[in-house]
Amino acid sequence: MMMFLPLGVDETELDRLPRVSITIAALCAVIFFITWVIPSEPLGVGESDLRSLLEQSLVHPDLEFPPACAERLLSEGGRGLVTTLRARIEAPADFVNVAQRQQALDERCQELLASQESSLLWRLSLVPARGLVQPGWLTYMFLHFGWMHLLGNLLFFYVASLLLEDAWGRPLFAGFYLAGGLFAGVAHYALDTSSEALMVGASGAVAACMGAFCLRFAQRRVRIGYFIWVLKIFRGTFPVPGWLWAGLWFGNEVLNYFVWGNNTGVAVMAHIGGFAFGFAGASLLRVTHLEERVVAPALAAKQGGWVADPRLAEAQAALDRGDLTAAREGFTRLLKSQPDQVDAMLALGRMELENGETQAGMTRVERGLQTLAGRASADAVWFAIEALGPLFAIDKVRPASAWRLAQALDTEDAPPTAVETTEALYGVAGSGSGAIAVRALIRAAELRLARTQDPERAAEYLALAKPRLTGEAATLAGRVQELDAEVERWVEDGAWRRRDAAPTTAVETPPAPPRIIPCRIVGLTDMALSVEAATGQRRTLAMTEVLAIAVGLLPLAGPPGTPPRQTVLTDLVVSWGDAGEGPTVLRVNIVGLALNHFYPGVPPKEAYARFLADMLARTNANALPDVSSLKQGQYPRFNSEAELSQHFYGMSAAAA
Secondary structure: OEEEEEEEEOOOOOOOOOHHHHHHHHHHHHHHHHHHHOOOOOOOOOHHHHHHHHHHHHHOOOOOOOHHHHHHHOOHHHHHHHHHHHHHOOOOOOOOOHHHHHHHHHHHHHHHHHHHHOOHHHHHOEOHHHOOOOOHHHHHHHOOOOHHHHHHHHHHHHHHHHHHHHHHOHHHHHHHHHHHHHHHHHHHHHHOOOOOOOEOOOHHHHHHHHHHHHHHOOOOEEEEEEEEEEOEEEEEEEEEEHHHHHHHHHHHHHHHHHHHOOOOOOOHHHHHHHHHHHHHHHHHHHHHOHHHHHHHHHHHHHHOOOOOOHHHHHHHHHHHOOOHHHHHHHHHHHHHHOOOOHHHHHHHHHHHHHOOOHHHHHHHHHHHHHHHHOOOOHHHHHHHHHHHHHHOOHHHOOHHHHHHHHHHHOOOOOOHHHHHHHHHHHHHHOOOOHHHHHHHHHHHHHHHHHHHOOHHHHHHHHHHHHHHOOHHHHHHHHHHHHHHHHHHHHHHHOHHHHHHHOOOOOOOOOOOOOEEEEEEEEEEOOOEEEEEEOOOOEEEEEHHHOOEEEEEEEEEOOOOOOOOEEEEEEEEEEEOOEOOEOOEEEEEEOHHHOHHHHOOOOOHHHHHHHHHHHHHHHHOOEEEOOHHHHHOOOOOEOOOHHHHHHHHHOOOOEEO
């Protein structure tokens, strides 16, 4: 004996409660109790009644078995068996009262048919002979013949439906389920419009879900449980791709139809029709890109969040689980349809760099960063560069690209930590030609003097610029001379050397500093949030894992000559540590919160206030400094991140 059953989908994480799926399952269960469990004879005709009718027919083969009873109470196989048995029995010699017996048999048949028609299960079933106008078109998919019929359908529904509802949203999934069941009913109806056989069960609609799952979640792993009894018992589980699980099931249904037809007591054509409908529906959404263009944004707007392109999410999920081949294929397919998809470009470029494909990787990363620079803030560009880490070799960036990226970072929105990278990019841009190269070298010198007051390195930039002060660049000679004079004053004064040589006072490092992890929020729901660290690693946290929320204002330096601004840092404490380990803190800057995605159309200050209110309500976390201050927007001010960490956690921060 062998048995294989799907148990679920591995690594399933849902963004919302599958209310439609739960409702459908509950309706099937409740209606099953009403129509099958509670009635003593669910179909109105018991086995003893039918057996008595058959016995009369076989004892008196001279009588005609009522055609109406044969059509409605017997299966096709049963009708064939009765005909065969009656042919083998000799008719009695006494033909007395044949008409009377026939009348009694017909009357008994009519009684049974009337009893059947009074059955709620019969009235709500789909019967092709009733025609196009009948309630069964909708109700049949919530009825079931027995416990195994119900539980089997609900098991397959559980495996296929949850991810579909999560990806498509409740209204679309509910409509899809009903339409799939209706189409499955039509497929069964079209085979024999005069059939009196009852059709019940959710399997047609479930087959539609499986057809959609086969395409939409083709690479998701379905966990299969097996039980094999051959001399000894073998049992366990193994994963298979979603396309293989659903595809094998569909192939088996097609084979059954060609071998046995639709006369096995199972509406095989309904299964085939439902699966075809689901696969076609998922194909339509994919070809037209309706899911990422319409469905996902609508879901995001409704729940006040942001949903990534599902193809991007699928490729990222493959990357997270270490399936590099599937991830690369997913990112590549996405870029073929959307060549300017920044996240896919950066992810694929990173994979190429990690694989040693330096030229291809740098080209793709450069393009991705330039595209991002034209759309997002300096903070977003800096976060992307920081996430690449040492893989992003600035000296290998083309001068034109370096100039554009440096310009994107050299704004008031850029974090202070981006200044060094900005200077380096200007330095690379200075290796080009023309006035742009001279401007880049001048700006690199300005940043060097403003950031570290290092005249020697600034003088090197200016030395590279001087020979190029020709043509259009000649107009920049005055600024070069001004910087030259400033450098000379610094050199003559020598204060920068004395500053560097000044003795430093050793500071005792606390034994357990907080572990600060810079990150951004990439997903937010009522029950969980997903964060991505600067290293590119992602993690999904339950709201209950956030123990405290701390907020502080820090000064943000702008370009030379502009006054400093204030920026907000938000700390999410996920562990207070112990004697040997300090708190673990997820630190998110204002851009990393992606408020414009989670609260579209809401002004930044109001969006941030709503974010804090939502987080405090969902997490039940401690508020630092206190709930009242955060709700009123009265955030404490600090001169540096170190001061913020010292204030809230009583010690200096350790790099994550």
